[in-house]
Amino acid sequence: xxxxxxxxxxxxxxxxxxxxxxxxxxxxxxxxxxxxxxxxxxxxxxxxxxxxxxxxxxxxxxxxxxxxxxxxxxxxxxxxxxxxxxxxxxxxxxxxxxxxxxxxxxxxxxxxxxxxxxxxxxxxxxxxxxxxxxxxxxxxxxxxxxxxxxxxxxxxxxxxxxxxxxxxxxxxxxxxxxxxxxxxxxxxxxxxxxxxxxxxxxxxxxxxxxxxxxxxxxxxxxxxxxxxxxxxxxxxxxxxxxxxxxxxxxxxxxxxxxxxxxxxxxxxxxxxxxxxxxxxxxxxxxxxxxxxxxxxxxxxxxxxxxxxxxxxxxxxxxxxxxxxxxxxxxxxxxxxxxxxxxxxxxxxxxxxxxxxxxxxxxxxxxxxxxxxxxxxxxxxxxxxxxxxxxxxxxxxxxxxxxxxxx
Numbered sequence: 001x002x003x004x005x006x007x008x009x010x011x012x013x014x015x016x017x018x019x020x021x022x023x024x025x026x027x028x029x030x031x032x033x034x035x036x037x038x039x040x041x042x043x044x045x046x047x048x049x050x051x052x053x054x055x056x057x058x059x060x061x062x063x064x065x066x067x068x069x070x071x072x073x074x075x076x077x078x079x080x081x082x083x084x085x086x087x088x089x090x091x092x093x094x095x096x097x098x099x100x101x102x103x104x105x106x107x108x109x110x111x112x113x114x115x116x117x118x119x120x121x122x123x124x125x126x127x128x129x130x131x132x133x134x135x136x137x138x139x140x141x142x143x144x145x146x147x148x149x150x151x152x153x154x155x156x157x158x159x160x161x162x163x164x165x166x167x168x169x170x171x172x173x174x175x176x177x178x179x180x181x182x183x184x185x186x187x188x189x190x191x192x193x194x195x196x197x198x199x200x201x202x203x204x205x206x207x208x209x210x211x212x213x214x215x216x217x218x219x220x221x222x223x224x225x226x227x228x229x230x231x232x233x234x235x236x237x238x239x240x241x242x243x244x245x246x247x248x249x250x251x252x253x254x255x256x257x258x259x260x261x262x263x264x265x266x267x268x269x270x271x272x273x274x275x276x277x278x279x280x281x282x283x284x285x286x287x288x289x290x291x292x293x294x295x296x297x298x299x300x301x302x303x304x305x306x307x308x309x310x311x312x313x314x315x316x317x318x319x320x321x322x323x324x325x326x327x328x329x330x331x332x333x334x335x336x337x338x339x340x341x342x343x344x345x346x347x348x349x350x351x352x353x354x355x356x357x358x359x360x361x362x363x364x365x366x367x368x369x370x371x372x373x374x375x376x377x378x379x380x381x382x383x384x385x386x387x388x389x390x391x392x393x394x395x396x397x398x399x400x401x402x403x404x405x406x
Contacts, residue, residue: 100252105198106210108254111152111181113247115202116159116173118144124201124247125149125173126183126256132157133291134173135283136246137261138164141171149175152208163290167299167406168231169261170283172290183248186255188234188279191215199238199260199275201247213238213273219372220276232375233276234258240275249277256280301403302374302381305343308367309335311355332365333357333388348398350387358386374400 097103112127116136123140127133134149141147147159157175164171195215203209217235236249240263249258258277265271285300311333333355339346350356356364360383364370377383379402387394 102196102198102210102212102252105250105252105254106200109183109248109250109256110200110208110210112183113152113200113208115150115207115243116140116246117148117150119146120144122202122205122243123245124243124260126246126248126259127175127180128183128185128256128287130180130182132175132177132180133162133287134159134175135259135287136171136173137259137278138166138169138171140246141173142166147173149173150207151177151181153181163294163296165286165290165296165405168278168282168286168296170259170278170286170290172287184255185280185284186251186253186257188257188281191218191234191251191257191279193217196252197236197238197257198250198252199236199240199244199247200250201240201244201260203239203241203243205243211239213275216273219368219375221368221371231282232279232371233261234279236275236277237273238275239273244275259283296405299403299405300379302377302379303343303401303403304345304374304398305340305401306336306345306350307338308356308370309337310366311335332363334364334367334370344398344401348385349394349396350385350398351389353389354394355388356385357388360384361386379403 097107109126114125114127114134116123116125116134118141120143121140123136125134125136125140128135141161141164144161147161149157149159151157155177157177159173159175162172162174193215197213197215199211199213201209213236215234216237219232220235221232234249234257236258238249240260244260247260248256249260251257257280259280260275260277262276263271264274264276282301286296289296289298311331334357336345336350336352336354336356339350339352356370358364359370359373362373364373377400379400381400382397383400385396385398387396
């Protein structure tokens with residue numbers, strides 16, 4: 001996999017979807033053709049959790065094709081679905097739940113979670129500013145000619161797009177109304193694997209559905225579109241279904257720590273317990289740009305400018321010939337299959353076919369491990385890379401660049 005380089009395609013039948021969902025009472029259009037995305041891992045395919053668009057992720061690591069991602073749009077149900085929720089007056093009468101519980105978290109953020117209906121389908125979103133700013137996935141609103149936002153309290157407000165970016169798959173909408181509920185954006189950098197989380201959204205038109213789970217993994221490497229930078233994501237086993245796209249992933253303090261975006265879909269069939277969310281820290285880096293400028297001008301994402309692959313006998317043989325010609329003793333590491341001319345890696349001295357074995361004296365066994373270390377850094381940070389080149393150990397300092405905006 002890589003930062004700032006393109007990847008090869010997935011095998012057939014390995015898909016990732018952004019789930020699309022059918023709306024209650026209103027037929028949704030036929031499914032759109034999927035747009036291709038790419039992942040940097042060798043895992044089951046993913047499916048996006050929105051009602052709109054289709055994107056596929058694919059990647060090649062160590063010669064093994066990775067999963068694909070799709071944004072899928074659900075076809076209309078043959079019969080209307082009637083979804084009845086608890087009246088807002090009844091919710092207000094519910095007892096306050098103990099702090100740190102699932103119920104307390106839902107009470108804090110739930111009123112700010114919205115359903116987003118467009119002429120193309122249905123997704124979710126979350127109000128993050130009292131002025132009426134709504135965060136959602138870009139694929140939920142992309143190409144929409146009309147947008148209606150429904151609040152938990154029963155209000156339906158017209159929405160307009162302030163800005164969106166397909167690379168991050170995030171967008172900001174504006175709604176106008178008094179006394180809008182607001183969710184608090186948390187901090188995804190401090191998350192730990194095993195932490196309890198809650199996903200809130202509108203799967204299949206069932207408004208404000210709550211599902212629970214844990215943080216299954218952090219910094220799962222995903223990339224979207226040809227030549228895009230990596231998009232590390234939060235993996236969770238909280239159920240994410242079509243229509244959840246754009247809805248929040250919430251911690252036990254009731255703070256938004258991610259935006260639900262993808263679900264795994266091996267052979268086109270959504271898997272259980274394999275959902276993926278854009279970290280809220282990623283969103284916070286670009287929200288003001290989207291709201292004020294309508295587009296992302298600075299990604300804020302770390303960037304190496306090299307195509308990377310896991311080291312394996314097969315991958316090295318394919319690139320270097322006989323196994324005996326590979327660096328002596330190299331059994332693990334990250335192969336720099338290509339180095340972008342003029343990029344940060346090239347400026348530091350990295351060459352194609354170098355094997356990166358450590359960053360800041362921390363061993364690297366896979367490209368995923370390198371990504372997980374890289375996302376902890378910021379553009380402009382300096383790191384020391386240890387590289388095996390022609391049976392020699394070479395160390396040099398690399399200044400991390402900033403990923404170009406796609």
